[in-house]
Amino acid sequence: MGYQALYRVWRPQRFEDLIGQKMITQTLKNAISTGQTSHAYLFTGPRGTGKTSAAKIFAKALNCHHQKNGEPCNECDICRAITEGRLNDVIEIDAASNNSVDEVRDIRDKVKYAPTQADYKVYIIDEVHMLSAGAFNALLKTLEEPPANVVFILATTEPHKIPATIISRTQRFDFRRIDIQDIYTRMAYILEQDKLTYEKEALKVIAKAAAGGMRDALSILDQVISFGGHKVTLQNALLVTGSVTHEKLQKYLQEIFAHQTAQALQELQLILDEGKNANRFIEDIIDYYRTLLLFKTAPEILQSDEDVSESADFKKMAAESDAQLLYRAIDILNEQQQSMRFSTHTDVYLEVLTVKLAQLKVNDADESVAATTVAKLQEQLQGLTQQVRELKKQGSMVSNTNMARATSSGTKAVAKKGSGYKSPKVELEKVYPILANATRDSLVQLKGIWGDLMAMLSVTQRAIMNITQPVAASNSGVIVSFKYDFLCEKAMADEELLQALTSGLERLVGDKMTLVFITQTQWPKLRQKYLVEHKEELENNNNAAKAEAVEPPKDEVVDQAKKIFGEEIVEVKED
Known part of the structure; x- marks a missing residue:
């Protein structure tokens, strides 16, 4: 067989080979060794953190007759067949290209058949969030009650992106990003096993770039390795990743901190002329500022291997930098990084960023904070003034004590809502059609x-919708009530x-x-x-229903209101 990529050659074959996922691997091993495995699992997490590898190892350990403490032996026929991908009872499906209802129905039809060689049939569905809504619905019943020998x-x-009905029927494991030190240790082990020379700094650059x-x-x-002729050097690692050396980065930032804008721009141009990646460069700057901030505020947090x-x-x-200035600089860096994400002129953004950072001074940072504080106070004051005007306009006779309470609570509300706040506008052209067809069953x-x-x-999104509830519903629409006005307005604009x-309602309701x-x-x-505007219409509807009713309703409007809103909501008051 020809050359294989390192990540394929060194793919983990045992749980103990999975790096940085100790909690997950220990839980899975315990479940296998004690025979307490579930019928469905959900592995989530960033790319390259071991989800699919863990699934294959789990399939081996589950079917291995020689497993020890939850680990597969990797030597029996079953283990070797799974490793080589030729065991028919372990089925890998890429949901990105097999996401239709027909594919899932095919799984549902075949899942009832017993395994041919192994003890369990294991279905590994990768990128499962790509399944269509219909495919998820087709999978739901099978996932809830599969045969005893299927996982x-x-x-x-x-x-x-996965429906809550699917998640609730699985055991979920969240794979986390792997620590830089763990990545470094694993790469060093692989290079030592392959007898390749390397520089430690090179591996640190690669580990950081891997995110x-x-x-x-x-x-x-x-x-x-390919670029350097089987030698892993720092220079080659910097060239491949587009990173910048500590020396060049430090020289650039020294000119920034000295407010030498022209020199900083010249240094930036030299860095870009070497072909450095603009996005990687800005990440390196953010990391440097972060290290400065930690060194000033909590040096014990810094890892011992951060040589910088x-x-x-x-x-x-x-020693010469100010913490407030570092906070402000990191905010500027984050804003610029977001702007660069979809731009083809990243060099221009970096030049603007350089000018902003070079001209940033301690006084500017302090003034920025002061300006923000003053703006908030002015906003509160304007809001309170507006509230007082409204109270006077309404002719409210409020005692001094109550006015003090209203002002106090108003301060808190205005801080959230903003000055001169008005309730969101209600779109009656959308509300009335829903109310016209609303039923208690739909609600x-x-x-x-x-x-x-x-x-x-x-x-x-859940934070915005946290205290909401549907108050009226028909087959084609729903009215949602918000406890807080400012959250309602925020939701309308989102x-x-x-x-x-x-899309969620369409999945759940159909x-x-x-x-x-x-x-x-x-x-x-x-x-x-x-109810007032449509009283005549509601009465006509109930009069039409009277002819078929055994016992005519006492009050047509009240009955129709109860039908729409529910009996516990409608309160009847005598005139």
Whole structure:
């Protein structure tokens, strides 16, 4: 066989070979050795952290008759067949290219057949988040109650795209990014086994560039070995990764800290002329500022292998820098990095960044903080002034004590909502069609799946939707009430949130639904407004129903309101 990439040759074959996932491997080994395995697992985490490797090792250990303490022997026929990918009872499926309902139905039809050679049939579905909504629904029942000798292992880098109904039927394991030191140790071991020479600094550069992925680290190492003729040197590692040496980075930043803009721009040009990667360069700068900040505030956190913190130039720079300035610089770096993500003119962004950092001074950072504080106070003051005006306009006769309370609570509310805040506008053209067809059954159904819908959102999106509830629903739409007005307004302006909620509802309900957001204070008024404006229509509807009813309703409007909103919500008051 021809040359194989390092990440394939050195793919883990035992749980103990998996780097940086001690908790997960120990749990899986214990489950196998005690016979307490589940029927379905979900492995999530960034790329190159060992998800698929763990799935294959698990399949071997589960079927190995000579396993010891949960580890496969890797010598029996079953283990070798799984390692070589020729055992029919271990089925690997790439959901990115096999994501239709038909493929999943094929699995559902074949899963009932007993294994041919092994004790268990193991289905490993990689990138499972790529399955269509129909495919997930087809998989659901099989995943919930598979035959006793079948195990499903789902692997994904994007668990938030998987329906909550699928996640709840699996044991979930979150693979974390691998520590730089663990990646370094593994690469050193591999090079020593292959009898290749290397420089320690080179491996540190590669480990940092891999960003927590062992597969990425071994791929970069492969390139460095090929580029350097089987020698892993620091220079070759820097060239392959596009990183910058500590010396050049430090010289560039010394000119930044000395406010020598022209010299810093010249040094930047020299770095870029060497073909350094702009995105990698800005990450190196962020890392350097982070090390400076930690050295000033909590030096014990710095790892002993961070050689940069041991240099005399670094210590001098740390002593002369201000923590507030470092905070401000990191904010600027993050903003510029976001702007560079989709740009083809990264050099221009780096030049602008250099000018910004070189002109940043301690006084500027302090003024920035002061300006932010003053702006917040002015915002609160304007909000309070507006609130007082509204109270006067309404002719509210409030005692001094109550006014003090209102002002105090208003301060907190304005800090969140902003000055001159007004309740979000309600779109009646969307609300009324929903109310016209709303039923109690639809509302009960929506409330029943609301928790599942929230679980399908990202952490940030769940924070916005945390205290919400559906208050009216039809077959084609739902009205959602927010406890806080400012969260309602934020949700209305968040297109990604609306898309996530719409697609989530379509998965759970099966139909596309219109979403309308409303505040908790607006809902009772809107409900009353609808009943008053549509009183005649509601009475006509009930009169039509009278002919078929055995016992005519006492109050048509009340009955229709109860039908739409539920009996526990509607309160009847005599005139």
